[in-house]
Amino acid sequence: xxxxxxxxxxxxxxxxxxxxxxxxxxxxxxxxxxxxxxxxxxxxxxxxxxxxxxxxxxxxxxxxxxxxxxxxxxxxxxxxxxxxxxxxxxxxxxxxxxxxxxxxxxxxxxxxxxxxxxxxxxxxxxxxxxxxxxxxxxxxxxxxxxxxxxxxxxxxxxxxxxxxxxxxxxxxxxxxxxxxxxxxxxxxxxxxxxxxxxxxxxxxxxxxxxxxxxxxxxxxxxxxxxxxxxxxxxxxxxxxxxxxxxxxxxxxxxxxxxxxxxxxxxxxxxxxxxxxxxxxxxxxxxxxxxxxxx
Amino acid sequence: xxxxxxxxxxxxxxxxxxxxxxxxxxxxxxxxxxxxxxxxxxxxxxxxxxxxxxxxxxxxxxxxxxxxxxxxxxxxxxxxxxxxxxxxxxxxxxxxxxxxxxxxxxxxxxxxxxxxxxxxxxxxxxxxxxxxxxxxxxxxxxxxxxxxxxxxxxxxxxxxxxxxxxxxxxxxxxxxxxxxxxxxxxxxxxxxxxxxxxxxxxxxxxxxxxxxxxxxxxxxxxxxxxxxxxxxxxxxxxxxxxxxxxxxxxx
Numbered sequence: 001x002x003x004x005x006x007x008x009x010x011x012x013x014x015x016x017x018x019x020x021x022x023x024x025x026x027x028x029x030x031x032x033x034x035x036x037x038x039x040x041x042x043x044x045x046x047x048x049x050x051x052x053x054x055x056x057x058x059x060x061x062x063x064x065x066x067x068x069x070x071x072x073x074x075x076x077x078x079x080x081x082x083x084x085x086x087x088x089x090x091x092x093x094x095x096x097x098x099x100x101x102x103x104x105x106x107x108x109x110x111x112x113x114x115x116x117x118x119x120x121x122x123x124x125x126x127x128x129x130x131x132x133x134x135x136x137x138x139x140x141x142x143x144x145x146x147x148x149x150x151x152x153x154x155x156x157x158x159x160x161x162x163x164x165x166x167x168x169x170x171x172x173x174x175x176x177x178x179x180x181x182x183x184x185x186x187x188x189x190x191x192x193x194x195x196x197x198x199x200x201x202x203x204x205x206x207x208x209x210x211x212x213x214x215x216x217x218x219x220x221x222x223x224x225x226x227x228x229x230x231x232x233x234x235x236x237x238x239x240x241x242x243x244x245x246x247x248x249x250x251x252x253x254x255x256x257x258x259x260x261x262x263x264x265x266x267x268x269x270x271x272x273x274x275x276x277x278x279x280x281x282x283x284x285x286x287x288x289x290x291x292x293x294x
Numbered sequence: 295x296x297x298x299x300x301x302x303x304x305x306x307x308x309x310x311x312x313x314x315x316x317x318x319x320x321x322x323x324x325x326x327x328x329x330x331x332x333x334x335x336x337x338x339x340x341x342x343x344x345x346x347x348x349x350x351x352x353x354x355x356x357x358x359x360x361x362x363x364x365x366x367x368x369x370x371x372x373x374x375x376x377x378x379x380x381x382x383x384x385x386x387x388x389x390x391x392x393x394x395x396x397x398x399x400x401x402x403x404x405x406x407x408x409x410x411x412x413x414x415x416x417x418x419x420x421x422x423x424x425x426x427x428x429x430x431x432x433x434x435x436x437x438x439x440x441x442x443x444x445x446x447x448x449x450x451x452x453x454x455x456x457x458x459x460x461x462x463x464x465x466x467x468x469x470x471x472x473x474x475x476x477x478x479x480x481x482x483x484x485x486x487x488x489x490x491x492x493x494x495x496x497x498x499x500x501x502x503x504x505x506x507x508x509x510x511x512x513x514x515x516x517x518x519x520x521x522x523x524x525x526x527x528x529x530x531x532x533x534x535x536x537x538x539x540x541x542x543x544x545x
């Protein structure tokens with residue numbers, strides 16, 4: 001039977017094995033970097049959507065005896081909030097819920113002895129045009145120890161963190177992609193040098209440069225895809241291991257490592273994109289080198 | 295078909311290996327190419343199959359001035375030229391069948407048609423039982439037949455063969471030359487470089503003779519008179535006076 005084979009004996013080159021492992025490592029790094037970026041982006045998104053339209057009022061316990069007790073000040077604050085236009089809902093956070101929030105950081109032993117502030121969760125109506133600084137000023141004047149937190153500064157920090165992490169991930173992907181391209185260029189140029197007599201023979205028989213390039217494209221596609229599958233497999237194992245490890249830690253200390261179906265599908269395309277990049281690089285390299293030949 | 299006008303060829307800054315070569319190969323012609331080793335036969339063939347550009351002069355192939363061709367124009371011309379190399383230049387990792395199929399694959403012929411033609415031709419050259427054999431497992435003569443089959447499979451307009459019968463016995467050599475003759479009768483222009491005066495004498499074809507880079511065209515049937523050496527070789531003094539060499543090696 002006639003089998004579809006490469007006219008150039010590229011499969012016998014040691015550069016092939018080298019390229020498989022280079023591509024595997026590159027794709028592993030790219031997938032892990034992208035997955036990290038996705039996790040951070042998801043985490044920032046969840047926090048942001050959870051906090052948009054919400055305010056928190058914190059009333060601190062004060063040692064000053066002239067100040068009304070915390071419970072009384074909480075009632076005054078609630079009344080003030082509920083009478084403020086634009087506030088849809090204002091509800092104190094119960095002691096149990098507050099304890100649960102602080103448990104991961106402080107443990108259970110200390111919490112009962114600590115004077116904890118009262119917290120009021122405020123929901124603002126969409127498009128209500130609530131003037132948060134004015135409300136903060138009114139609260140501070142009316143209730144000693146009351147402080148309004150609209151999470152703006154915290155959300156801004158979170159956005160910067162998420163965007164920075166995404167930029168770093170993108171930089172890693174670009175660097176990894178550049179290194180992969182350089183590896184393919186090196187492997188192809190080496191292949192051309194090793195097999196120059198065969199390339200010359202093919203030319204004498206009437207092969208076009210594109211025909212020779214296709215030999216390298218087919219070869220490199222096979223190597224890149226194999227490397228890509230290895231890299232994807234290793235990255236999947238790493239991400240599952242991280243997810244398992246994160247599963248036992250208290251909520252809030254570690255980001256949620258869960259990736260959605262869309263994210264997984266995006267990660268699975270990384271080896272395919274890398275293979276396409278390798279094939280384009282191989283073609284470009286071969287055509288560029290051959291054009292310089294007499 | 296092929297026209298050489300005042301062709302000169304030198305490699306790098308070395309001396310000219312071909313000098314003032316003027317030559318016209320008419321379509322359907324058959325020539326033997328003769329000359330001593332180093333006379334420039336292989337260089338002349340390389341110029342013909344567009345494997346080299348001349349240092350000077352004008353080459354016209356299939357009506358195209360080679361000097362005016364772009365790189366992208368060469369493949370189409372080269373596909374019309376079949377070449378049998380002296381050292382075969384088969385691809386060792388491919389079977390005999392795949393080696394012979396190469397020119398057809400480059401021309402984009404379908405696999406079914408390729409198989410049909412290649413198998414038929416390999417049977418014809420006596421290699422029907424070696425279709426899947428790799429060249430390293432074949433004898434020199436078998437490899438040569440694979441190389442010849444590869445050169446003719448695409449029915450080239452011009453067939454160039456460098457010592458195509460050098461590794462086969464006379465009966466197979468005759469059979470291969472008859473194959474070239476049959477192709478020639480079908481319109482293929484043939485040039486065969488050979489030292490085999492016995493085979494040349496059995497065919498009535500003109501001869502292109504190279505002598506120190508200079509080409510002369512001799513009509514069919516012209517016998518070759520061995521050229522006397524300009525000077526008898528002189529052994530280095532050290533060798534000539536060595537008793538052991540004169541006693542054993544030189545005898």
